Amino acid sequence: MEPLLEILTDNARTSNETIAQMLGQPVEAVAARIRQLEDEKIILGYKALVDAEKAEAERVRAVIEVKITPERDGGFNRIANRIARYDEVHSCHLMSGSYDLLVVVDGKDLKDVAQFVSGKLSTIQGVLSTATHFMLKSYKEQGTVIGVDETPERLKVSP
Amino acid sequence: MKTNPVPRNPVAEHVQRIPRSGIRDFFEIVQSMTDVVSLGIGEPDFVTPWHIREAAIYSLEQGRTGYTSNLGAPKLRKAIARYVATHFGVSYDPANEVIVTVGVSEAIDIAIRAILNPGDEVLYHEPCYVSYNPSIVLAHGKPVRISTSAENGFALKAADVRRAITPRTRALMLNFPTNPTGAVLPRSDQEEIAEVCIEHDLVVLTDEIYSELTYEGQHETIASLPGMRERTIFLHGFSKAFAMTGWRIGYACAPAGLTEAMMRIHQYSMLCASIMSQEAALEALEHGREPMLAMREQYLRRRNFLTHQFHEMGLSCAVPKGAFYLFPSIAPTGLTSREFALRLLEEEKVAVVPGDAFGPGGEGFVRCSYATGMDQIETAAARIRAFVGRLRVPATV
Ligand SMILES: Cc1ncc(COP(=O)(O)O)c(C=O)c1O
Numbered sequence A: 001m002e003p004l005l006e007i008l009t010d011n012a013r014t015s016n017e018t019i020a021q022m023l024g025q026p027v028e029a030v031a032a033r034i035r036q037l038e039d040e041k042i043i044l045g046y047k048a049l050v051d052a053e054k055a056e057a058e059r060v061r062a063v064i065e066v067k068i069t070p071e072r073d074g075g076f077n078r079i080a081n082r083i084a085r086y087d088e089v090h091s092c093h094l095m096s097g098s099y100d101l102l103v104v105v106d107g108k109d110l111k112d113v114a115q116f117v118s119g120k121l122s123t124i125q126g127v128l129s130t131a132t133h134f135m136l137k138s139y140k141e142q143g144t145v146i147g148v149d150e151t152p153e154r155l156k157v158s159p
Numbered sequence B: 001m002k003t004n005p006v007p008r009n010p011v012a013e014h015v016q017r018i019p020r021s022g023i024r025d026f027f028e029i030v031q032s033m034t035d036v037v038s039l040g041i042g043e044p045d046f047v048t049p050w051h052i053r054e055a056a057i058y059s060l061e062q063g064r065t066g067y068t069s070n071l072g073a074p075k076l077r078k079a080i081a082r083y084v085a086t087h088f089g090v091s092y093d094p095a096n097e098v099i100v101t102v103g104v105s106e107a108i109d110i111a112i113r114a115i116l117n118p119g120d121e122v123l124y125h126e127p128c129y130v131s132y133n134p135s136i137v138l139a140h141g142k143p144v145r146i147s148t149s150a151e152n153g154f155a156l157k158a159a160d161v162r163r164a165i166t167p168r169t170r171a172l173m174l175n176f177p178t179n180p181t182g183a184v185l186p187r188s189d190q191e192e193i194a195e196v197c198i199e200h201d202l203v204v205l206t207d208e209i210y211s212e213l214t215y216e217g218q219h220e221t222i223a224s225l226p227g228m229r230e231r232t233i234f235l236h237g238f239s240k241a242f243a244m245t246g247w248r249i250g251y252a253c254a255p256a257g258l259t260e261a262m263m264r265i266h267q268y269s270m271l272c273a274s275i276m277s278q279e280a281a282l283e284a285l286e287h288g289r290e291p292m293l294a295m296r297e298q299y300l301r302r303r304n305f306l307t308h309q310f311h312e313m314g315l316s317c318a319v320p321k322g323a324f325y326l327f328p329s330i331a332p333t334g335l336t337s338r339e340f341a342l343r344l345l346e347e348e349k350v351a352v353v354p355g356d357a358f359g360p361g362g363e364g365f366v367r368c369s370y371a372t373g374m375d376q377i378e379t380a381a382a383r384i385r386a387f388v389g390r391l392r393v394p395a396t397v
Helices: A003-010 A016-023 A027-039 A077-084 A110-123 B022-031 B050-061 B074-088 B103-115 B132-138 B158-164 B187-199 B256-269 B275-287 B289-313 B337-348 B374-391
Strands: A060-068 A089-094 A101-107 A127-134 B098-101 B121-126 B142-147 B169-174 B203-207 B232-237 B250-253 B366-369
Touching (some): A110 A127, B074 B232, B098 B103, B103 B169, B103 B203, B169 B187, B289 B374, B337 B374
Parallel strands (some): B169 B203
Antiparallel strands (some): A060 A101, A089 A101, B232 B250
């Protein structure tokens, strides 16, 4: 990955000036490149990484294994796209192995998710079966370990 | 009435002669303050990569809690020999030319003690790491400093080495990349220095602890020059590149005779390095390269940022080519290193280390470590800028 993207994926709030100085580039060049990455939809967005439990967000998340019938033209894409466009769907991936799509769904509560699965997801034509697993607790999210403070205690001055 | 005889000083004379470390003094002031942003830290801010910690945990689970061979666990010595051959181009026999030590600190100590007769002179370049001078004094040797200068990028010049040599000169200590200057030693200078060392039959102690943290060009060791392997003690460790300071693990590689001499001291004073740390070090050598390179990349970006900031402040500063220190000149402020560091601490709560802590040649400079998170570095830079702004430094750029 290009260094600019590494810096932003590590901390999306790093200012253009700081990035420019870190990479030894003019700030205009950095700004232009970021705009280009955004235009090309290589950078899809900037979102805060939130510990939902601490934020007391009322939310349940489920991981759903979905089996679908591939179509003659387009394979899995058309159905996958249809599923992905629901607001309830947090992410959706085509998988190798014993099922086809891995769909992560957010809801207010268990009932909410269950309704989405039975009322919407499984009624889509081409969806053969679903298996729903509710997430109980998160230990690591997008590379960040949750609940363990790893800022080491260092001496303030050392040789 | 009997008067008490004046008790004699129970402390050995050569120990009395060792000055208090300038860093310790400063440390105590900083430690007593709160909310300090510190660029004064000479160790990585990264925690040891998890795979290394996990390997140590596993070895404890396996019950590996005993002594190892004095020289260190054979599998670790083999891995060290492979690593040094691959990355430094020098071959050592793991059976009798590699010794695992308690950090490079111990390696420096036993190397010096192994080679010095009382009164022997040891040359070292200054500004330098704080332990060299006292380590020589403790071994009853005579430290002889060679000053390096900002004009030469703090590299050591063969002519200066030659000038410092007397009939009592026994050894030359090198540390490139250098703590505190970040200097590297170009190959051409290495060659000229090697020539002088061969001519005067000097032993070279090369402290390579920052060698992986080289940002421009490939690091090369003086040990790989013709005629140098047989007179060089190659000192290296895991503290900096692999973020393993607290594990206290390092090593020395040298021809069998010198290794045997170091081993004689080590076997009685240390017995062996901690087995847990040896297990971790093995993991670092076998699987630690990628995480290490990722950390280096972070240091590089921080270095670029901080160097840029100092240039904008009008404090001239060579772009350090290695280690994780910036050594800007604070001469334009009209303050001494100590005044600068103390006032910066009091007025802006930023800790940097006064350059004279690394020898008199460091006066006029401060050491700023960028082994700290970007957010801290940004805060520190903004505060230093405010401080320097109040001193009204004439702009040089
Ligand atoms: C140049 C130099 N040598 C040796 C050491 C000590 O290293 P170790 O932790 O391996 O004892 C340091 C630590 O700051 C250093 O900067």
